[in-house]
Structure formats: structure tokens, C-alpha cells
Amino acid sequence: MTSAASNQSARDAPAELSVPDLYTAITAAMVVSNEDLLSCHFGLWGPDTETDREALLRANRVLAGGCNLEPGAHWLDAGCGVGGTAIYLAETHGINVTGLTNCEPHVAVAAKQAEQRGVGHLVEFRHGDFMDLPFADAGFDAVINHESFCYAPDKVAYLQGVRRVLKPGGRWQALEGLLSGRSLSPELEEVHARMQKGFRMPPLVTWRQVLADLEKAELEGGEARKLDVEVAQSTQATRNNWLLYLFASPHLGKERQPWVNFMQAALDFDEGLRHGAFTYRLLSGRRPY
Template identity: 35%
Template sequence: MESAATTGDRRDRDEVAEMFDGSSGMSDAFNDGQVHLAYWYDDEDQASLIEASQRLTRKVADSLRLRKGDRVLDAGCGLGAPAIQLATEYGVQITGINISTRQVAEARARARATGLADQVTFRVGDYSSLDFPDGSFDAVVAMESLVYVSDLGHTLGGLHRVMRPGGRLSLTEPTREGLSVVRANQFAAGFGAKWLLSVAEWLDPLREAGFEPMEYLQCGPRVFGMGDKYLQAVDTRRDELAARFGETAVDELRQTLENFFAPGADQIGYAVITVQKPRN
């Protein structure tokens, strides 16, 4: 018989899957499958949203020192664009896992369209309960995905298990800077997340799971501080998006983005945190 905790975890997973299933169409159209946030150098940077999103993916790849042939797990792979970018630019073999059946279907279609179906694999599954053998991967990518798990320690322990000794994990997440814990949790709940942690609050559970910190880059002003860039992207593409999804959906997207970025980079940062599984 299921325990209350098990039932609750399943309910949480179902709610997260439903949230991403519902948003995947607009996400795919708006930023070409790069569901995570983007990186601009300054207000004068004219890079498109897609280009700036790809920059952040490269920062993750560079922090992991990815090499051709590396086996990489993308935990919470979204619509698959980052995984395909990593396979294309770095020559890695990558497995993406996601609880959203719709997003996985679209990621698979994207891999087939780019001719990478043999190099990039997408699976429907829960990255907090992995069934891969020990030491299956050289690296793990978790871009804005770990804030949705119910038991962070358990999830990190599972990621640690499936990595080879010396393998690296790189995660990216908005971080709590000027916000109190209470206000941070309220903010996180607004986009379906469990929490909003500071860098120090991330490092503690990572260490407890057996990882050694290697690098943590705080790039909040160039990511979370660039909210106006997202609003400009909506305004520039309003007619195109409205033709596909309707004016109401575009208005809702713009309002959601405006609310999300309202606290500013002095209150909410953005970190790329890279850790390593000890070699022995």
C-alpha cells in the first residue's frame, strides 16, 4: 500500500509534468526549445533570446570540461535543445530524462530532425529516482530542474551514484540574494518550485551527497537582471506568437515574465554551480 509520502511525491510529479506539458508549445516557439534562462553581457548586448540561452548552455559545458565521447545525463531535459546543442558542439553522447511526456516527444522529434537520434536519447522518467547502473555517466547537467524535486538529498544521492568517480555535475538555478527565506519560498511557489536557495544553501546538500565543490559562478546581473530583454522579445514577436497562440496567451506570457523578473538582480541572483564526485 502506498504511504502518504509516496502519494504526495507522485502528486507533486504529476503537477510538475502537467505544468510543463501545458507550457511546452509556447516555450518551443518563444525560445526554440531552450527552456532555461539566458545570458547577456550588458544592456547593449544585441544577442537574441535564443543566442543568449545557448551562451548559458555553453557556460555549463565549459564548467564540466566536456570532451568528445563523454556520456552525459541531462536531468530535466525540457524540450531537448540544450542536449542537442551539447551533442553538436562538444560531440558528447547524451541522455535526457524528463517527466513531461509531451516535452520528451518534442525533444525526440527535434533529435530526429537534426540527425542526432543515435547520439542523443530522451526518456520519460523521474530524475529523482534513476534506474541507471552505477557509474553510467561522465557528467550530469541539471539546468533549472532541481528546484522541482520533493527530496533534494535523495535526488542528489541518485545523481552521485550514476556518475563515475571524477565525474562532474553542473547545475544552474536562480538564487536567493536579498530576499528573506519566507519571501524566497513565496517567489519559488509562484513558478511551481519547492524553494529558492542561496549558493551556500546549495553547497551544503551537495557536500552531504558526497560531492566536492569545484566552482560557483554568480552571474545574476547578466541573467536575472536582464528581464527587460525577455519583455522586448515578446513585444518584437507579438504578432507571430499571437497568430499561433492568441493575443490572450501572449499577454499572459508577458505578464508572467514581468512578474518573474520584478524582484531584480539585487534580490535574486543566478548561479552556475559545478561539483565533482571524488575519484576515490
């Protein structure tokens, strides 16, 4: 996509669209875009992946690695979308997952999919705001964010909530796009601004800032493992597939505009990543015993 085209799309986005409104508008596309994976995130390529689908599944494995994966463990998937990661965890490890989303229509879609896949008894989906976690203290073995921590307007406050609901020794892990910390040229500042508009999210923060925020929230052992190479193949494939799709379907109706803007924001992430402005990391921290 040219810079001019994405500028145009950012202007087309209604400024007042809220995050739940955006995700409501794109729920159907989230369900069909990656078949049964129900994923709204990038994949991670590695030595064991040959397809986009395998890379999306590998992202789930990377996100979950290092947490308590024993059957019966209870996890919170904060910002769970239409439930792909939660259902994957229940299917592959038999763990109980509560998925929380601020987009109400996601709840029924995710619950129906879980039921059809035979894991309805292991997962529960709830409508709510992860900035005000509606859960008792110390109930979860792990809390994960799969490309949703970026939406927290106050990262320290969010992480303090995570600490509260984690059991002692429980882990927080997130796969997220972040700022690399390099100073941004005016062009890359524009890419960042356009991406925020398309995704309806606050400005990205640097990975170093997250490490400092973890300390402030009293989560220990903070790490930010770099996965730029692993994600780049997925961001590029997303770019190529989307441009092909637009070529084949040039006359998308107005109701598709939020999805068009969302996908163009994904292309902006790819651009920022290629120029070293953005980075993709596995973030983690642990509630002390």
C-alpha cells in the same frame, strides 16, 4: 507588469496543476518561443554576445564548461525540457546525451527535433522522475540541470542520486535561480510566492544552502559562481518582450493561462533579481575518485 496584475494571475492559476501538467500545457510554446534553440531558460550575456539568441547559446556553453566535452562522453541532462541543451551538446561536441523529463510529451518532441538535426544517434530522451534516477551506477561523465534543479523537492536526496550515477571524477553542473540570502521584505516574499505558483516549484533555496547540500551528498569542490549581471539583460529582455506580446495580444484564450502564469513567474524572477533577493548561479560539484 504591475504587482496587482501578477497577483491576479497567481490567483487565476489552478492550484492543482502539477509540474508535468504545467509543462504539458506549455510544450508548444516552449518549441516556438526561441526558434530552433528549444530553450526554456534565460540567456547569459557577455563580451561575445550581441543578441538574445547568442546569450541563450552562451548559457549552454557556460553550463557545459569544465565538464568532459570529448566526443563519446556520456552526459545526463536532468529536466531536459524539449531537448535544446542536449541537442546543442550533441551538435557542437559530439557527446552522447540522455535527456530525462517528467513531462511525457517532451520526449517525442525532443526526439523528433534531434532526428531532424542529424543527432538522433547521439541523444536519447526518456520520461522519468529525476528524484529516482532510472540509471545504473557510475555511467555518466557529467550530469547537468538547466533551470531544473529548482524543482527537486529534496536537494540532498537528488544530489545523492547524481553522485550515484556519476563516474568517479564526473561533474554535476547546474544553472539556477536561487535566494541570495538577504532577508526579504514582505513585498519580495510575495514576489517569491507568486513565482513558485507560476512555475509550480518549491521555494527557492539559498546558494549557500546548495553548497552545504553538495557536501552532505559527498560531492566535492562545490562552487556557486555568481552570474547576476550576465543574466539580468536576459531577464529584462524577457520582461520587455512579454509585455509587448501581451499588448499586441490582449485576448489570450483560457488554454494559454498556464503559459501566461509561467511567463509572469519569469517576470517575478526578474523583479527579485533586480531587488537583490534572487541570484543566478553556476553550481558545480564533483564525484570524488
